[in-house]
Amino acid sequence: MMEMYFCSLFSGSSGNALFCQYGNTRLLVDAGKTGSKLQTAMIKMGIDPATLSGILITHEHSDHILGAGVLARQYHLPVYATQETWRVITEGKKMGKLPGDLIRTVRSGQSFWLGEIGIEPFSIPHDAADPVGYRMWGGNISVSTATDLGHFTDEVYSRIAGSTLVLLESNHDPDLLRANPHYNAVLKARILGKYGHLSNEACSEALLRLISGGTRNVILGHLSGENNTPVLARSVSEKAMEREGIRVGEDVRLDVASRDEPGEIFMLKETE
Secondary structure: OOEEEEEEEOOOOOOOOEEEEEEOOEEEEEOOOOOHHHHHHHHHHOOHHHHEEEEOOOOOHHHOOOOOOHHHHHHOOOOEEEEEHHHHHOOOOOOOOHHHHHHEOOOOOEEEEEEEEEEEEEEEOOOOOOEEEEEEEEOOEEEEEEEOOOOOHHHHHHHHHHOOOEEEEEOEHHHHHOOOOOOOOOHHHHHOHHHHHHEEEHHHHHEEEEEEEEOOEEEEEEOOOOOOOOOOOOOOOOHHHHHHHOEEOOEEEEOOOOOOOOOOOOOEOOOO
């Protein structure tokens, strides 16, 4: 029996990178900070960047790919993304030049293996070329990441239901967003739209569905720096669970990912 290890290195509108390990396979989901910051964060967590097996990219926005090219070139890491995501990255020269053998293409709904970790990309509703979330598994453990969601679709639910752990977006409080004097009307409409970002309330409703499907470990992620706080995001989800008789800390573990520093490493054990 082996364990799966998972932690958020960074999660927020200023940069995203998640770490997952099963057996000898180690990978990142996104690399949205500078290469030096990503390396520093991994070393702080006891992770040698040279031992990574690859990088999974959800979509082409800079807060998800900023340091991917640097890490890929330095450690000769394959980078996985959808064909349309690669097209936009390449046309915009967003990742620098990568050797051809490091460019790997994935398709939504088409599972593959990266070392000992099984991976299924799935489509998410966001204003990018062809964005995906990922479900990763080893043995009977699975971890899913679903951020940058304008809304929580039945398709997303079907792909991640039953996951041992889910990192789900809890991006903003709508009232804080609407009152934000630094955001113009277009940006506010984009965030609030069906292809923008998930609010605290929408996140809490999605979590109730996931918990009813068996998920017992939850991380709230991709919080806005201006339109949310960790305390507020956690409070909304906690209250929703309490209304349904779900005991946080007993029935479900609930964490909030930090925007600027690595979080705790989850060690998830296989069940017999």
